[in-house]
Amino acid sequence: MRVTIAEINCSALRHNFQKIRQRAEARAIIAIVKANAYGHGMLRCAQIFREEGSEYLGVAFADEGAELRLSGDSGPIVVLSPPLPEEAELFCRYDLDVVACSLPAMRAFSEAARQAGCTLRAHLYIDTGMRRDGIEPSEAVAFMNACSELSNIRFTGVCTHFATSDEADRSFALQQLALFRQTTDELAQAGYRFPLIHAANSGGVINLPNAHFTVVRPGLTLYGYDPSERSEHPEALQPAMALHTRINSIRRVPANTSVSYGRKYRTAKTSWIATIPIGYGDGFTRLLTGRAECLIRGQRFPIVGTICMDQCMVDTGDVAVEPGEEVVLIGRQNNEVISAVDIAATLGTIPYEVISAISARVPRIYVHDEGTSTGLE
Numbered sequence: 001m002r003v004t005i006a007e008i009n010c011s012a013l014r015h016n017f018q019k020i021r022q023r024a025e026a027r028a029i030i031a032i033v034k035a036n037a038y039g040h041g042m043l044r045c046a047q048i049f050r051e052e053g054s055e056y057l058g059v060a061f062a063d064e065g066a067e068l069r070l071s072g073d074s075g076p077i078v079v080l081s082p083p084l085p086e087e088a089e090l091f092c093r094y095d096l097d098v099v100a101c102s103l104p105a106m107r108a109f110s111e112a113a114r115q116a117g118c119t120l121r122a123h124l125y126i127d128t129g130m131r132r133d134g135i136e137p138s139e140a141v142a143f144m145n146a147c148s149e150l151s152n153i154r155f156t157g158v159c160t161h162f163a164t165s166d167e168a169d170r171s172f173a174l175q176q177l178a179l180f181r182q183t184t185d186e187l188a189q190a191g192y193r194f195p196l197i198h199a200a201n202s203g204g205v206i207n208l209p210n211a212h213f214t215v216v217r218p219g220l221t222l223y224g225y226d227p228s229e230r231s232e233h234p235e236a237l238q239p240a241m242a243l244h245t246r247i248n249s250i251r252r253v254p255a256n257t258s259v260s261y262g263r264k265y266r267t268a269k270t271s272w273i274a275t276i277p278i279g280y281g282d283g284f285t286r287l288l289t290g291r292a293e294c295l296i297r298g299q300r301f302p303i304v305g306t307i308c309m310d311q312c313m314v315d316t317g318d319v320a321v322e323p324g325e326e327v328v329l330i331g332r333q334n335n336e337v338i339s340a341v342d343i344a345a346t347l348g349t350i351p352y353e354v355i356s357a358i359s360a361r362v363p364r365i366y367v368h369d370e371g372t373s374t375g376l377e
């Protein structure tokens, strides 16, 4: 078994889910578990969110939905990316909810559902400003008129997606919200009413209470991060992932010794260099070369030299660390913390990318607050 581990705290996942439920005033939740649950392990996270009462699960692609079904999940699963017509059979086989974004796709879905003898649930996707997926608001009624001629499709939902719900300036999000309301009103006047109305991603859940409608669609907050650092409503979320490893080997080197590929780092003085078995093959990106730190014995040390695919090196200076000692790359050790938010800031990216990049090679270990392992995935 590898000593490099992503430790996932199940109690934190449960806590975050319930915080979001409270914040959304008990509305139904589509727990977003795409991209391997933002790196936390899709099947186990899905199971935890279902146990906490998640009415729906949300994924990006049909094969993620199929994987959930094959694992035994029997509740509603919404696939949030626009489907290709040729995926229709997969949606029927695994009983997945589809987002309706194009007529050719919906025709293919209707035909596949007719042949399979099933009825597919669809969510009308309105593009209110993200400019990624969905139907123009001005075309929503005509689109529904065309879809109403299709058999074996039942429209249970209508949705949109925010571009800036995590930003302090709410003006564009409020514009999107107003357009969504206006469109759902026009649809209602034309006789199209939907039991599920959803728009709020994590930013929407936290910052836009008027966007909660009947269902919310949080992702990042479930895993313990607030996408809007300037949020007026800190939700006391708990980051669920810690990334740690153990020292593999150590060597004592003189001053001016170069370390790793390209000899980009040289020791300033006689130092201990510890090698740790984590690298960019684990999702610990090489872009962190010269910019990352880790925790050993509750102290911060620099990761030095070029990050390799499978290893990187730590300069512990005069501290004679030993093979086998724990090294924390994300998480807490004694009073020191390295957060995925800090790493994202260093890289000029967002915590979403840091946590979802932890690769499949890193075993996920599930623990409760007390640190007891609940098994591997």
Ligand SMILES: Cc1ncc(COP(=O)(O)O)c(C=O)c1O
Pocket: 032, 080, 161, 200, 201, 202, 203, 217, 218, 219, 220, 221, 227
């Ligand atoms: C359509 C859709 N809804 C909800 C989410 C969840 O977003 P967040 O992780 O910001 O809560 C995403 C994620 O990107 C998404 O694409």
